[in-house]
Amino acid sequence: MFDSLSGRLDDIFTRLRSRGRLDEKQVDEVLREIRLALLEADVSLKVVKAFVTDVRERAAGAEIHKSLTPAQQIIKIVNLALVDVLGEKNVGLRPVDMPPRVILIAGLQGSGKTTASAKLAALLKKQGRKPLLAACDLRRPAAIRQLQLLGEQAGVEVSADVSGTNDAVAVATAALKHARDEGFTDLIVDTAGRMHVDHELMAELGAVEKAVDPAETLLVCDAMTGQDAVNVAESFLAEVDLTGVILTKLDGDARGGAALSMAYVTQRPIKFAGVGEKLTDLEPFHPDRMASRILGMGDVMTLIEKAEGAFDEAEAIKMQEKLRKADFTFEDFLSQLQQIKKMGPLSQVLSMLPGGAKLPAGDDMDAQLPKVEAMIRSMTPDERNDPKLINGSRRRRIATGSGTSVQDVNKIVKQFDQVRKMMRSMSGGKGKMRLPGGMKLPPGGM
Ligand SMILES: Nc1nc2c(ncn2[C@@H]2O[C@H](COP(=O)(O)OP(=O)(O)OP(=O)(O)O)[C@@H](O)[C@H]2O)c(=O)[nH]1
Ligand SMILES: [Mg+2]
Structure with missing residues (x-):
């Protein structure tokens, strides 16, 4: 998919x-x-x-x-x-001059706020910090208990409403005081879920924000959120000063389009990704991986x-020019071989050349390649540039130098000659021949 x-x-x-x-x-x-x-x-x-x-x-x-x-x-x-x-x-959490660093967690009902709060606390604790969780969702009866259970699992203290005032701002304020008094490094404030049309809850979120002055206000968003993402982002932006996003439930089969929508509308970084229900299932968000996931690219x-890496087109054009003039040398041959090698098996690349099928010994060229290279490297610059110089005694010297036989050298010189002739005849036509270096990508590549 x-x-x-x-x-x-x-x-x-x-x-x-x-x-x-x-x-x-x-x-x-x-x-x-x-x-x-x-x-x-x-x-x-x-x-x-x-x-x-x-x-x-x-x-x-x-x-x-x-x-x-x-x-x-x-x-x-x-x-x-x-x-x-x-x-x-990935963009990490903002540092603060004076601890505790307050992290306000906001989002729609069921988006994963409470889970993300606990996961984040566990992550910070693992990094050697001392986080405190504040249970400021006083709307859902089981919410406080849920956070307390998760806190126990993470080994993180949870600050909750003990006086029964049922006032989120009061709980948040008390938690902040507690965090300051007890030297906590971070205070993570879990809030009540809301439908974004719920003005009362939105106002409450704004009031909590004002009370605790967070360094981070993170919008928790379910990766499955589709067309609604823009509305969600806009309504939270209007109420609080968002600093980032936590994208949850990325372990599901969502394509992750919500990531793009959220980032686009909020103009804020997605800082974390929830990838499961366990406390350890929170990861720093990696934009490049998400780009691939969204487009399958x-x-x-x-x-x-x-x-981009394989071919230098300027070089290829120069080579094509040389071919047209038929002054292709062993030196050029060597540099072409280097370029072609980067593209894959030589036999395959050669077969895609115009007239490639007719190239001599195309099939076992791959096996021969190291030998051919050794032979060319054993030639003097003069010999490479003017193959006609390669007489009998020079062939013996090249064979010895490259650890090959005179027959091998004879063969390569002959093949090279054939290739030159063929190229000359091809370029003699309309001059439209294309060299390997001028090729883009093999068919089936893309
Ligand atoms: N698979 C998966 N499930 C998740 C993830 N994050 C949260 N959940 C699940 O989603 C459900 C809702 O998570 P909560 O953390 O309770 O969501 P909430 O936003 O606090 O919900 P309310 O407080 O009711 O608004 C729970 O069953 C979580 O286990 C995640 O990253 N992956
Ligand atoms: Mg919750």
């Missing part, structure tokens, strides 16, 4: 590969697929629209990387745009990186 986008784009790219520049219509075609993939990942429609517009603008202004096809370039732009929204690296990006 996650790789549906790369699959679909593959089809488009196969059609595009033969063409040169990507025109507007083709950009549209790619963007349509990206739009569908985002919607399938449950990104809010509003965010999808804004995101696709952003990508279109970037694509229009982008300089095409010389070794990427335009289609690959688009995918790269999409990935960069995703990283822009989601952030590049992991493989695509790997391919693009490969293509």
Whole structure:
């Protein structure tokens, strides 16, 4: 399911590969697929629209990387745009000058606030800190008990309403005093779940925020949240000063579109991800992995990186020019071999060359490659540049130097000669021959 986008784009790219520049219509075609993939990942429609517009603008202004096809370039732009929204690296909790650091936990009913509070406390405790939990959900009868049980499991103290005032602000204020008095490093405040239309609860959240002046106010959001994500984010933004997001239930099969929606609307980093029901199931959020999850682009990006790394197009053009003039030398042959080797099995790469099938001994070239390299390296620069110099005695010297036989050297010189002849005849035509270095990606690659 996650790789549906790369699959679909593959089809488009196969059609595009033969063409040169990507025109507007083709950009549209790619963007349509990206739009569908985002919607399938449950990104809010509003965010999808804004995101696709952003990508279109970037694509229009982008300089095409010389070794990427335009289609690959688009995918790269999409990935960069995703990283822009989601952030590049994980962002940790803000430090404070004066402990305790207060962390206010907010979110919709059932989003995972209480669990996340306890998980966070357990995580901080593991880091050698001394967190205190405050049970400020006084709406749901079992809420305090739930947090107390989780606190016990984590070995973290829980501050709760003992006077029975049923006032969230009072509990939070008392917890803060307790944390200060007892030298706690962090105070994590769990709050009541709310439907975002619940104005009374929203006001209460605002009042708690005012009372404890948090360093962090984290919005807890279920990864399954779909189109509603924008409303949720906007209503919490309107009430409190959000500093980040905790995305929960990422262990389910949600595509994670909520991550993009939340990050886009709040403009705040997603700091943690909940990945299970256990106390240890909280991880720092990694934006790059989420980008792959949303678009199923992991493989695509790997391919693009490969293509970027493998070929130097300027070098390839120079080589093509040499071929046209038929002054291709053993030196060039060696440098071509180095480039081709990066792309995969030589026999496979050669077979994709125009006329490649006719290349002599193409099949066992892979096995021969180290030998061929050794022989070329045993030639003097003069010999490499002017193979005609390689007479009988020079062949014996090259064989000895490369640990091969004279027959081997004879064979390679003959093959090289054949290749040169073939190239000359091909370039004699319309001069349209393409060298391995000029190739983009093998068919089936993308
Ligand atoms: N699989 C999975 N389940 C989670 C995760 N986080 C929370 N849950 C489960 O989701 C349910 C609700 O979690 P709570 O922490 O009680 O949610 P809440 O936001 O405090 O709920 P209210 O206080 O009622 O608003 C519980 O059954 C949790 O075990 C997670 O990351 N993965
Ligand atoms: Mg709760």
